Amino acid sequence: MVVKKSEFWSIKKDKKVNRAFVLVKTENMEFPICLYKMNIDVYSASLLHCTHRGCELNVGGGIYSCPCHGSEFSVTGKVLEGPADRDLKTFKIEMDNDNIYILQA
Numbered sequence: 001m002v003v004k005k006s007e008f009w010s011i012k013k014d015k016k017v018n019r020a021f022v023l024v025k026t027e028n029m030e031f032p033i034c035l036y037k038m039n040i041d042v043y044s045a046s047l048l049h050c051t052h053r054g055c056e057l058n059v060g061g062g063i064y065s066c067p068c069h070g071s072e073f074s075v076t077g078k079v080l081e082g083p084a085d086r087d088l089k090t091f092k093i094e095m096d097n098d099n100i101y102i103l104q105a
């Protein structure tokens, strides 16, 4: 999967607006992948699929949170708050000047 780095910003009223994350949906996966920009040219890709009972996670406030029973995960996919006790599935990333490639194992 390829995401253009330019998707992390847009021009609104002549101002450059940065986005913290881009959601990537693919046909062969039931849940979206969140590509989160941690820093300049540092990104993390996690599957938004709660490891507790499988709900889709919400993105907001710099974390991923589960609407079902309240688990919370960091944007690198680590459990911050239960009941989930396993980290999220994450993906390796490669980059060139313009693009970010999410590698599926």
Ligand code: FES
Binding pocket: 050, 051, 052, 053, 054, 055, 066, 067, 068, 069, 070, 071, 082, 083, 084
């Ligand atoms: S399914 Fe996410 S906390 Fe239970």
